[in-house]
Amino acid sequence: MTESALVHPTPDEVGAYYDLMGSFYATLWGENIHVGYWTGPDDTSSNIEAQDRLTDLLIEKVGLTTGQTLLDVGCGVGRPAIRLCQRTGASVTGITVSADQVARATRLADQNGVAERVHFRRADAMAIPFEDESFDAAWAFESLLHMPDRQQVLREIWRVLRPGGTFALTDVTEEQPLSDEQRALLYGSFMLRSLETIDRYPALVSAAGFVVDEVIDISAHTKRTLQFVSDALTQKRDEIRALYGDDLLATLEQAWPQLAVIQRDYLGYVVLVARKP
Numbered sequence: 001m002t003e004s005a006l007v008h009p010t011p012d013e014v015g016a017y018y019d020l021m022g023s024f025y026a027t028l029w030g031e032n033i034h035v036g037y038w039t040g041p042d043d044t045s046s047n048i049e050a051q052d053r054l055t056d057l058l059i060e061k062v063g064l065t066t067g068q069t070l071l072d073v074g075c076g077v078g079r080p081a082i083r084l085c086q087r088t089g090a091s092v093t094g095i096t097v098s099a100d101q102v103a104r105a106t107r108l109a110d111q112n113g114v115a116e117r118v119h120f121r122r123a124d125a126m127a128i129p130f131e132d133e134s135f136d137a138a139w140a141f142e143s144l145l146h147m148p149d150r151q152q153v154l155r156e157i158w159r160v161l162r163p164g165g166t167f168a169l170t171d172v173t174e175e176q177p178l179s180d181e182q183r184a185l186l187y188g189s190f191m192l193r194s195l196e197t198i199d200r201y202p203a204l205v206s207a208a209g210f211v212v213d214e215v216i217d218i219s220a221h222t223k224r225t226l227q228f229v230s231d232a233l234t235q236k237r238d239e240i241r242a243l244y245g246d247d248l249l250a251t252l253e254q255a256w257p258q259l260a261v262i263q264r265d266y267l268g269y270v271v272l273v274a275r276k277p
Contacts, residue, residue, distance in 0.1 A: 015097030074143020078105030154208035
């Protein structure tokens with residue numbers, strides 16, 4: 001299988017995937033759709049606590065205060081944006097290509113009493129619908145891997161940031177070469193467009209005009225997420241069957257062991273912090 005044989009989802013197709021699978025991710029992952037961060041082997045945190053710890057790391061890196069603004073690129077169902085607002089007093093605008101995620105995130109903001117300062121809208125990060133220099137900071141949790149053109153998205157983020165603004169991202173990375181079959185399974189299962197390596201990431205971000213301040217390999221701190229997913233698939237299989245039927249459940253249970261090996265042995269995880277001069 002060649003690279004050209006891979007599925008190359010459009011933003012609309014990625015949005016349709018998350019619209020369809022919104023209830024699945026809500027059942028399996030809850031209010032976060034990103035990995036957890038565990039401090040070490042003795043860390044007994046739950047997955048939710050570990051996910052929030054990763055969010056808190058990015059909250060620290062963007063360094064916002066009351067009255068400032070953040071753009072959340074690929075906002076998911078909103079928990080990180082809401083957490084940042086609650087902890088810093090900053091306002092957040094989240095964008096996603098999924099209408100289902102916009103609806104879920106908007107409800108969550110209302111339930112948490114931050115709807116006046118945290119807003120979500122359906123928009124494509126390839127053409128961010130805001131004026132130049134509109135935000136004090138931006139972040140992206142595991143969203144660039146869905147984008148047709150990472151450079152275009154990075155240039156758009158650079159454009160809407162004010163001079164001196166901070167951009168922080170987290171992303172899954174390819175640290176060992178995948179076979180064609182592994183890549184096809186991984187990309188097809190999660191609607192991916194590309195994977196970068198930790199080593200290549202700084203040059204990619206710098207090429208968009210940013211100054212890279214930090215590149216942090218946290219791969220070892222995120223691997224326990226795999227066990228969480230395995231346990232959740234077992235514990236919540238009846239709920240998943242009720243939502244999606246026997247066929248999808250069987251497909252998930254067949255594919256997950258292969259996906260877990262790929263993620264354990266071939267993939268890494270990076271936190272990168274940059275700024276617009």
